[in-house]
Amino acid sequence: MRAVQKHPTVITLEPLFKFTHKRMCQTPREKLVHLCDQSRGPSLLSRIVHDTTPVLAGKSLDRMNRQMLQQLLPLIDDMGNYETIDLNAWLRHAITIVSTNVTYGNLNPFQNRHVEDTFWELERNVALLLTNIVPWLIAPKTWKARKCLCAAFKDYFDLTGYEDGSDLLAMRYRSFLRAGLTHKEIAYAEVPLIVGLLTNTVPAAFWVHFELFSRPKLLEEIRGEVEQNALDIAPDGTHIIDLGYLRDDCPLLLSMYQEVLRIRTTMVTIRFVTQDVVLADNYFLRSGAMLFMPAKQLGRHQSAWGTSADEFDGRRFLRSTTTIDDNGDKKKGPRRTGGFMAFGVSPTICPGRHFSTSEILALVAMIALRYDIAPVDRLWHAPLRVNSATTSNMGPVEGRFPVTVKKRQKYEGKPWQFKTTDGKGQFGLAVG
Numbered sequence: 001m002r003a004v005q006k007h008p009t010v011i012t013l014e015p016l017f018k019f020t021h022k023r024m025c026q027t028p029r030e031k032l033v034h035l036c037d038q039s040r041g042p043s044l045l046s047r048i049v050h051d052t053t054p055v056l057a058g059k060s061l062d063r064m065n066r067q068m069l070q071q072l073l074p075l076i077d078d079m080g081n082y083e084t085i086d087l088n089a090w091l092r093h094a095i096t097i098v099s100t101n102v103t104y105g106n107l108n109p110f111q112n113r114h115v116e117d118t119f120w121e122l123e124r125n126v127a128l129l130l131t132n133i134v135p136w137l138i139a140p141k142t143w144k145a146r147k148c149l150c151a152a153f154k155d156y157f158d159l160t161g162y163e164d165g166s167d168l169l170a171m172r173y174r175s176f177l178r179a180g181l182t183h184k185e186i187a188y189a190e191v192p193l194i195v196g197l198l199t200n201t202v203p204a205a206f207w208v209h210f211e212l213f214s215r216p217k218l219l220e221e222i223r224g225e226v227e228q229n230a231l232d233i234a235p236d237g238t239h240i241i242d243l244g245y246l247r248d249d250c251p252l253l254l255s256m257y258q259e260v261l262r263i264r265t266t267m268v269t270i271r272f273v274t275q276d277v278v279l280a281d282n283y284f285l286r287s288g289a290m291l292f293m294p295a296k297q298l299g300r301h302q303s304a305w306g307t308s309a310d311e312f313d314g315r316r317f318l319r320s321t322t323t324i325d326d327n328g329d330k331k332k333g334p335r336r337t338g339g340f341m342a343f344g345v346s347p348t349i350c351p352g353r354h355f356s357t358s359e360i361l362a363l364v365a366m367i368a369l370r371y372d373i374a375p376v377d378r379l380w381h382a383p384l385r386v387n388s389a390t391t392s393n394m395g396p397v398e399g400r401f402p403v404t405v406k407k408r409q410k411y412e413g414k415p416w417q418f419k420t421t422d423g424k425g426q427f428g429l430a431v432g
């Protein structure tokens with residue numbers, strides 16, 4: 001992995017952008033040539049991807065986080081009105097509607113439930129659209145779902161819906177418009193972004209709830225940590241969870257979250273070799289070759305994680321670990337990060353990681369304090385994962401996962417709120 005990272009301009013992701021826009025977004029040939037032109041430096045497509053990082057950080061991220069918290073709250077309040085829910089469907093709907101409202105604003109096409117369902121129909125087999133074997137014949141439902149989703153997004157752009165969307169959307173819309181794309185073409189170009197926005201966050205949130213609620217001791221510890229360090233009770237009795245404190249003062253919560261990603265990721269990083277190159281003085285790679293780096297295996301390698309590599313350890317990502325050396329002295333070891341590729345490999349690190357981490361941790365922290373959740377048969381058996389051509393790296397769950405929801409007596413009847421402090425949206429996440 002380190003050897004590959006030493007050649008970022010030779011071993012790159014660039015050809016994948018072209019491939020995706022050709023197959024997934026159906027960008028017309030002449031416009032694709034323009035978007036991918038590298039004769040005057042990085043292509044427009046790679047610049048758009050590059051420009052995603054600043055619009056998912058700083059003030060833009062603060063605004064997204066504020067809106068996200070505001071919209072999550074009524075959904076979490078409502079959870080208490082049901083004795084049982086399908087946890088998989090509940091999290092999927094909550095994250096879909098909140099993330100897309102924050103990104104697309106008041107005219108968000110996902111406010112139409114049919115569009116939401118259409119997107120998830122598309123997502124099941126979206127990778128089939130990337131094949132070159134008559135996708136409309138081998139995946140007609142997926143083909144139709146994309147058409148329907150993109151028609152809704154074309155209407156959204158025609159109605160100037162982008163005017164109160166996020167900075168992320170504004171940046172993409174302006175860039176594609178300047179490159180000469182029509183509203184219909186921009187609607188198709190939005191598909192990879194929606195895929196990136198939702199398809200990893202939803203299953204990641206599911207596994208975080210699954211791994212935490214199935215471990216009573218860890219759950220108690222994390223409840224205690226959130227109560228002590230991130231919960232404020234206002235004079236009027238409102239219980240307020242502060243996202244800034246979840247980030248800065250709940251290291252066990254953050255460690256547990258990263259451990260879930262480490263254990264559950266199915267990511268295979270793909271890179272393209274654009275010139276002949278020798279890696280680590282040993283391995284010759286010919287120009288045109290594709291390189292696959294399996295995050296799943298590297299994320300469990302004993303050389304990075306020690307003998308407990310295959311086990312779930314909620315404390316693994318705590319900043320430092322104290323061990324006793326042979327002389328009986330305490331020794332602080334650094335936090336281990338090598339081999340953690342759930343958010344990619346430097347220099348291509350997921351720009352949405354701070355937003356999705358805020359969303360997932362806010363959800364799980366408040367749900368953990370307010371509710372007890374358990375499978376209806378009381379047995380925490382991991383559900384099956386989707387076995388189709390999804391592009392998700394987080395093992396999306398197949399079918400229903402019914403759970404009972406009980407309000408915790410300690411907080412019954414209390415009003416709740418979220419709070420966030422601007423400038424505190426970025427988490428100290430490990431990156432490979």
Ligand code: HEM
Pocket residue numbers: 013049050052056196197198200201204267269270341342343344345348349350351352353355356357393394
């Ligand atoms: C838990 C949730 C998420 C996980 C596990 C995740 C994972 C990843 C990974 C592994 C990559 C690198 C892909 C590669 O190297 O080929 C990536 C890239 C990317 N992600 Fe995420 N992601 C998440 C959430 C998000 C969100 C919420 C957004 C959008 C707001 C997003 C937008 C992107 C974009 C635009 C890229 C491409 C970056 C580039 O090519 O430089 N992701 N993500």
